[in-house]
Amino acid sequence: MEEWLKQVEKNIDSLVEHNADWTAGATSEQLQEARNGQLKLKFFDKDVPAEWLSDIKGKKVLCLAGAGGLQAPLLACAGADVTVLDLSDKMLEKDRRIAKTGNLPIRIEKGNMCDLSRFGDCSFDYILNPPSLMYVPDIRPVFKECHRVLKNGGTFIMMAPNPINYVCDFVNDETGGYYKAVNRMPYCSADHDPESDWIEYGHTMEEYIGGQIDCGFLMNGYIECQLEDITELHFMTRAVKNE
Numbered sequence: 001m002e003e004w005l006k007q008v009e010k011n012i013d014s015l016v017e018h019n020a021d022w023t024a025g026a027t028s029e030q031l032q033e034a035r036n037g038q039l040k041l042k043f044f045d046k047d048v049p050a051e052w053l054s055d056i057k058g059k060k061v062l063c064l065a066g067a068g069g070l071q072a073p074l075l076a077c078a079g080a081d082v083t084v085l086d087l088s089d090k091m092l093e094k095d096r097r098i099a100k101t102g103n104l105p106i107r108i109e110k111g112n113m114c115d116l117s118r119f120g121d122c123s124f125d126y127i128l129n130p131p132s133l134m135y136v137p138d139i140r141p142v143f144k145e146c147h148r149v150l151k152n153g154g155t156f157i158m159m160a161p162n163p164i165n166y167v168c169d170f171v172n173d174e175t176g177g178y179y180k181a182v183n184r185m186p187y188c189s190a191d192h193d194p195e196s197d198w199i200e201y202g203h204t205m206e207e208y209i210g211g212q213i214d215c216g217f218l219m220n221g222y223i224e225c226q227l228e229d230i231t232e233l234h235f236m237t238r239a240v241k242n243e
């Protein structure tokens, strides 16, 4: 396994041990709502639009880099046939636990999202990819593989941080501080803090949007969320495999 991948796995496992907020898993109320036909998949302060998932029942869904006991169990409760693939055993353990207690038939796979060779061509109707591409140095292989394993007409939903998250650094001063645009894109955390074990990559919008289009995806949905910290801007795209 490549060094960066081993380090990302360690970093994520450590965040799970420290209960990062995105490791919380679905509550029994959320699971029940999904069973009752009210599937809600959070995207920061918004939800994935209900109409994007309105026909999810019975569909084959790959939750890509989407462990943590949240999206996969909710999708399974909504009647989807779910596979979750993730790098982190500790994140996958959360899905395993909820699947067991809720008797949910979720396929749980440990692996790297850059290599989906375990799945055949045209295997899935949907791929849902929660924020995770910032842990991968090159996102093109991920998009190429997603395009291959989706059925024709299949839907790819991905979430990621806008590059502004990486362009700006916080500057402390007597007025309380401000953000300054200082970093050129693409960005790699190791270039800025070689002492840190944290690895994160800031990709350009050209890589995110142009990269999907280059693989043959047709984009038909785009949503943004800006959090209280104004550089915390995230986006979600919906694209269709069009052949």
Ligand SMILES: C[S@@+](CC[C@H](N)C(=O)[O-])C[C@H]1O[C@@H](n2cnc3c(N)ncnc32)[C@H](O)[C@@H]1O
Binding pocket: 005, 008, 012, 022, 064, 065, 066, 067, 068, 069, 070, 071, 085, 086, 087, 088, 091, 111, 112, 113, 114, 130, 131, 132, 135, 136
């Ligand atoms: C911020 S979490 C997102 C999952 C979460 N369910 C959510 O609600 O946002 C990022 C996930 O990406 C996974 N991940 C990071 N790099 C990966 C890779 N190369 N292959 C597969 N999974 C990866 C991590 O293990 C982690 O579970």
